[in-house]
Amino acid sequence: MTELNVAGLQRRLVEFATARDWGQYHTPKNLVAALSVEAAELQEIFQWLTPEQSARVMEDPESAHRVADEVADVLAYLLQFCDAVGVDVLEALAAKIERNEVRFPPSSAAEDPGTP
Amino acid sequence: MTELNVAGLQRRLVEFATARDWGQYHTPKNLVAALSVEAAELQEIFQWLTPEQSARVMEDPESAHRVADEVADVLAYLLQFCDAVGVDVLEALAAKIERNEVRFPPSSAAEDPGTP
Amino acid sequence: MTELNVAGLQRRLVEFATARDWGQYHTPKNLVAALSVEAAELQEIFQWLTPEQSARVMEDPESAHRVADEVADVLAYLLQFCDAVGVDVLEALAAKIERNEVRFPPSSAAEDPGTP
Amino acid sequence: MTELNVAGLQRRLVEFATARDWGQYHTPKNLVAALSVEAAELQEIFQWLTPEQSARVMEDPESAHRVADEVADVLAYLLQFCDAVGVDVLEALAAKIERNEVRFPPSSAAEDPGTP
Numbered sequence: 001m002t003e004l005n006v007a008g009l010q011r012r013l014v015e016f017a018t019a020r021d022w023g024q025y026h027t028p029k030n031l032v033a034a035l036s037v038e039a040a041e042l043q044e045i046f047q048w049l050t051p052e053q054s055a056r057v058m059e060d061p062e063s064a065h066r067v068a069d070e071v072a073d074v075l076a077y078l079l080q081f082c083d084a085v086g087v088d089v090l091e092a093l094a095a096k097i098e099r100n101e102v103r104f105p106p107s108s109a110a111e112d113p114g115t116p
Numbered sequence: 117m118t119e120l121n122v123a124g125l126q127r128r129l130v131e132f133a134t135a136r137d138w139g140q141y142h143t144p145k146n147l148v149a150a151l152s153v154e155a156a157e158l159q160e161i162f163q164w165l166t167p168e169q170s171a172r173v174m175e176d177p178e179s180a181h182r183v184a185d186e187v188a189d190v191l192a193y194l195l196q197f198c199d200a201v202g203v204d205v206l207e208a209l210a211a212k213i214e215r216n217e218v219r220f221p222p223s224s225a226a227e228d229p230g231t232p
Numbered sequence: 233m234t235e236l237n238v239a240g241l242q243r244r245l246v247e248f249a250t251a252r253d254w255g256q257y258h259t260p261k262n263l264v265a266a267l268s269v270e271a272a273e274l275q276e277i278f279q280w281l282t283p284e285q286s287a288r289v290m291e292d293p294e295s296a297h298r299v300a301d302e303v304a305d306v307l308a309y310l311l312q313f314c315d316a317v318g319v320d321v322l323e324a325l326a327a328k329i330e331r332n333e334v335r336f337p338p339s340s341a342a343e344d345p346g347t348p
Numbered sequence: 349m350t351e352l353n354v355a356g357l358q359r360r361l362v363e364f365a366t367a368r369d370w371g372q373y374h375t376p377k378n379l380v381a382a383l384s385v386e387a388a389e390l391q392e393i394f395q396w397l398t399p400e401q402s403a404r405v406m407e408d409p410e411s412a413h414r415v416a417d418e419v420a421d422v423l424a425y426l427l428q429f430c431d432a433v434g435v436d437v438l439e440a441l442a443a444k445i446e447r448n449e450v451r452f453p454p455s456s457a458a459e460d461p462g463t464p
Binding site: 149152166167 | 381384398399
């Protein structure tokens with residue numbers, strides 16, 4: 001039974017790869033390429049949709065399954081990459097949110113919504 | 117103070133966007149585009165490195181900071197996307213791992229290390 | 233003076249890289265990573281735009297310059313990649329168009345506009 | 349019969365899309381998403397390969413076919429995007445090469461091989 005938290009899933013993924021001797025493929029460079037490919041596969045589901053259609057994507061069971069599956073792949077490679085380079089992904093995100101609170105005060109006009 | 121777990125950070129990100137009126141930009145289609153762009157920015161750090169250099173990327177403080185920053189951006193958009201479409205990202209990954217345990221038995225040769 | 237055709241520009245790019253001793257970085261694997269990163273940089277310009285805003289992106293001189301610059305980078309890496317693996321990019325595209333003419337007859341409903 | 353030059357292939361692609369009523373999907377925003385997805389599909393072929401293996405990718409007929417097919421898709425979306433926004437892709441690349449000749453003199457050390 002997999003624990004439903006980041007540390008538990010990350011450990012599970014690393015053990016999974018080790019048991020299959022996949023560690024040789026899992027350089028940081030390769031893992032980040034795989035992450036990028038999975039993000040693109042998630043994006044492929046949305047590429048021809050209007051914004052309105054994209055908001056209803058989960059109404060179709062087949063699309064909903066694909067979305068969940070690709071989301072899982074993105075997180076899987078992100079966690080394996082973070083394990084390989086020794087980054088604590090939750091701490092990294094918390095630190096980024098703190099910086100963004102300072103950088104984009106809530107009262108300001110939303111000129112650039114690009115971060116985070 | 118941000119709680120260091122996925123649910124807490126996700127809630128924080130959604131409140132952050134709401135307070136800045138960024139919700140209008142955060143369609144599933146746009147969030148997945150942003151996720152893909154951030155994954156590419158992470159990959160950019162590694163694009164010219166050899167596998168060996170990529171394994172030592174965290175030894176340089178400036179690269180280490182960039183890596184942590186881009187990892188945070190990828191997770192931020194992944195969590196905002198999952199909030200927008202109503203997917204529980206940890207459950208999705210746990211389910212995927214269960215399926216992969218069946219699909220790739222540990223004893224098998226690693227023909228296709230692509231998943232997960 | 234650069235000839236305005238694919239073969240002339242491709243030769244120019246390869247000579248440019250050779251003169252700077254960049255050939256060592258230009259493995260097919262690295263060039264395709266760089267191509268993917270440049271495609272994402274092009275996409276970044278559009279990520280928060282509505283479809284209507286995206287259709288008017290060239291009206292802003294700064295955006296227009298960025299678009300042209302990123303388009304150039306995408307083509308540059310595509311041509312360098314094709315040189316590295318020995319693919320004639322124009323022949324590859326002509327062959328693909330021929331196949332798609334058969335695969336998607338003009339009278340059919342546009343179920344899947346994904347190709348090409 | 350398709351002319352083997354950029355202008356001829358671009359016209360062919362635009363006529364192809366028009367005949368299938370795909371123009372409605374071909375906003376600049378969607379085309380650049382599709383370009384990014386195709387670049388990732390090309391990258392997927394290389395993601396687990398060593399640099400040495402990536403240099404021999406065309407020795408396997410099936411991989412060689414996939415590479416040519418994905419290269420065609422990347423160019424197809426790039427040309428359709430350029431048609432949609434009114435950018436002359438060959439002129440854009442020629443202009444970029446001219447700028448890079450000034451920016452990276454041949455005698456300089458190759459610190460940053462990232463451009464073009």
